Amino acid sequence: MAVPALLYVAPAASFASGTDPRVVTLLKESGTALHVTALATVHVVHLKGKVVAVGLSGTAESWNEIGGIRSSTYFSTLPLAGGSGWDGKDNWNLDQTGLVIVDASDVGRAGTISQTFIANEDLWKPDFGGATVAWAGEKSDQGHTYDVLTVSAPGSKLPFDLWFDRSTHLPMRMVQTFGPIVATVTFTDYRSVHGLMVPFKSDTSSTAGNSSSFTAQSAEVNPADADAHLAKPTSVPHDFSIAGGATQTSVPIQISENHVYIDVMLNGKGPYHFIFDTGGANLVDPAVASEIGALGSGSAQIGGVGNATETSSFATIKTLWVGGATVKDQVFTVVPVRKGFGLTAGLPVDGLIGYEVLSRFITTFDYANDRVVFQMPGTYSTPAGAGVVPIVQNGTQPQFACGIDGVPSVCTLDTGARDSLTLYTPFMKAHPNVIPSKLSAIGVNGFGVGGPALGQLGRTQTLTIGSFTLPNLIGDYTTQTQGAFAMPFVSANVGGSVWKRFTLTLDYDKLTMTLTPNAAFSTADAMDRSGLFLINNGAITIIDVRPGTPAASAGLVKGESIASVNGMAVSTMTLRAIRDALIGKPGDVVHLVVTSKDGATHNVDITLADYV
Numbered sequence: 172m173a174v175p176a177l178l179y180v181a182p183a184a185s186f187a188s189g190t191d192p193r194v195v196t197l198l199k200e201s202g203t204a205l206h207v208t209a210l211a212t213v214h215v216v217h218l219k220g221k222v223v224a225v226g227l228s229g230t231a232e233s234w235n236e237i238g239g240i241r242s243s244t245y246f247s248t249l250p251l252a253g254g255s256g257w258d259g260k261d262n263w264n265l266d267q268t269g270l271v272i273v274d275a276s277d278v279g280r281a282g283t284i285s286q287t288f289i290a291n292e293d294l295w296k297p298d299f300g301g302a303t304v305a306w307a308g309e310k311s312d313q314g315h316t317y318d319v320l321t322v323s324a325p326g327s328k329l330p331f332d333l334w335f336d337r338s339t340h341l342p343m344r345m346v347q348t349f350g351p352i353v354a355t356v357t358f359t360d361y362r363s364v365h366g367l368m369v370p371f372k373s374d375t376s377s378t379a380g381n382s383s384s385f386t387a388q389s390a391e392v393n394p395a396d397a398d399a400h401l402a403k404p405t406s407v408p409h410d411f412s413i414a415g416g417a418t419q420t421s422v423p424i425q426i427s428e429n430h431v432y433i434d435v436m437l438n439g440k441g442p443y444h445f446i447f448d449t450g451g452a453n454l455v456d457p458a459v460a461s462e463i464g465a466l467g468s469g470s471a472q473i474g475g476v477g478n479a480t481e482t483s484s485f486a487t488i489k490t491l492w493v494g495g496a497t498v499k500d501q502v503f504t505v506v507p508v509r510k511g512f513g514l515t516a517g518l519p520v521d522g523l524i525g526y527e528v529l530s531r532f533i534t535t536f537d538y539a540n541d542r543v544v545f546q547m548p549g550t551y552s553t554p555a556g557a558g559v560v561p562i563v564q565n566g567t568q569p570q571f572a573c574g575i576d577g578v579p580s581v582c583t584l585d586t587g588a589r590d591s592l593t594l595y596t597p598f599m600k601a602h603p604n605v606i607p608s609k610l611s612a613i614g615v616n617g618f619g620v621g622g623p624a625l626g627q628l629g630r631t632q633t634l635t636i637g638s639f640t641l642p643n644l645i646g647d648y649t650t651q652t653q654g655a656f657a658m659p660f661v662s663a664n665v666g667g668s669v670w671k672r673f674t675l676t677l678d679y680d681k682l683t684m685t686l687t688p689n690a691a692f693s694t695a696d697a698m699d700r701s702g703l704f705l706i707n708n709g710a711i712t713i714i715d716v717r718p719g720t721p722a723a724s725a726g727l728v729k730g731e732s733i734a735s736v737n738g739m740a741v742s743t744m745t746l747r748a749i750r751d752a753l754i755g756k757p758g759d760v761v762h763l764v765v766t767s768k769d770g771a772t773h774n775v776d777i778t779l780a781d782y783v
Contacts (some may be wrong), residue, residue: 176749193306197318198478202295205223209366210292213237215397218390222246226469226484231385232401235290241401242287250468250502251486256403257287263403267502269532271406276570277660278349280626281329285347286356288324288371289333301325307698308331317343328660341368350597350658361424364390385528388773410499411531419546420495427517427747429589433543435524436492438463442519446512447536447543450568450664451525453488453501457510459521467505478532482510484505493528496545501527514706515618517747523587524610524678526567535676536586539689548680557687560637562677565661569677573637573662576605582636585682586675588666590617591696592634593647595624598662606648607631610782614717616647616706617782623714625650628783630696632671639686641669645783646697668696700779701753701761703727710766711741711749721777725767735764757780 222231229248243256252267260281293300317334334344345356354377376382425432434442467484483506532545564571573582607629616626626649647654672692676685691742702720710732732733759779
């Protein structure tokens, strides 16, 4: 959780010839209103105050290198604490354990660079500090009229709008769009600090549903220790170990529908059945949190693949044991995992573990032998025949260069996704040639945080990862306009149906993934051959019947439930076993007893077929 960067002012700027005179006039007027001449001797501004965010309150401070490139914020709203910043090279985030993650994604960098650019007053430097600035006209909100500039800061791939009060000419609002998400920072309560007009209050909100507020209580100019606070911190988590001082431990896993299930102990209780998700973070169901005495606090909205968000809170779990590996004092997001993921997961699920564990250990997903191996940093040797692929962090998810049908692309690594790959909406719009001529009708392709994700199904020509090429994979060609799959700068999310073909080792310290093909490397993608999407909400309920599929031809409809499959009552079957029956082979006939919405039962035969 980052405290929003605040806005400060800088010396009067010069303007290149040909600049829109409205831009010139507005920046001169705003410079006068902000008293920019007072900044000739100001190099760093340090604010301290109070912050309220995600239902938690505490203290915060911001540091800004005026006219420079660095900024940082630190906060303490227990159980969450940490900071974030930009040092001119890295967009870093610090958590309460001392773990530092560098977010090298274009979206993450764009937000931080843009806020730093304004906070450090680069807009008022000669030639706008290297930015592109355009007149964006007038906007009105709640009876107030604003003059608006659109600014593209150097190094950022996303522009932002800066709103100026028409009467005072003070900057009042910064608005930036990140695909389907719009983030707004509002600046108020301007006060004079060493001659500068500084907003002592900033409020941040986003269309994702979260908000925060920072109120400054003191201001300091040019503090002697500024460099130490503006530098990227060293990552120093000392909260993990392997029993007996060993350098590695092997933990059995269960692979179901390409998800990795692993048993964990929490505060000495369990075992609990968790999904190990490279695309996720520590999540725990409220019932589990209650059982282990981890009380949640705060309130935040978290998003995922669906259009909606989920309300969550935060709890500290003292010990997380995974086999012989231990991680202490971890903050978990408390969210209804059993109700959410449990609706569609093939097996029961109590929570997730993700980047917090992966950031500490070198982790090997040995799909062929149903195990995960945790190793202490610096103890891993690359096996013969393996390929090493560089990764960066997209937020907290691994991102890597890939190729889709010969198009150079950017992919994310997601062991928590059951499919091969999901192609993002902006990527397909920019590269329509990757969309195959044969596609299924739109239907539910997945389900996670935020609800169902809609898309079409088709077959890719090739997916290339490092030196490995996989042909003829089944792709989810998403139609989502909200949620993760509508974000820019990512081409596709690569899921477990790809990773199960390898022994996959992730080293977040060295930012590498190592891939060793296993016996499943050339296995054809399995697919549902019915056209049904089922959930377990106490009954096996049909939430989608894809048009043009065997299920649609058999007359099944959304909202009906399945009572038996091939003569076996579904009460004796897992959701995975039911789905396995619907994969089958083309021409197989699956006999169902179906309960209609009115409670009547009838027999339905589905003849399985490939529809992509």
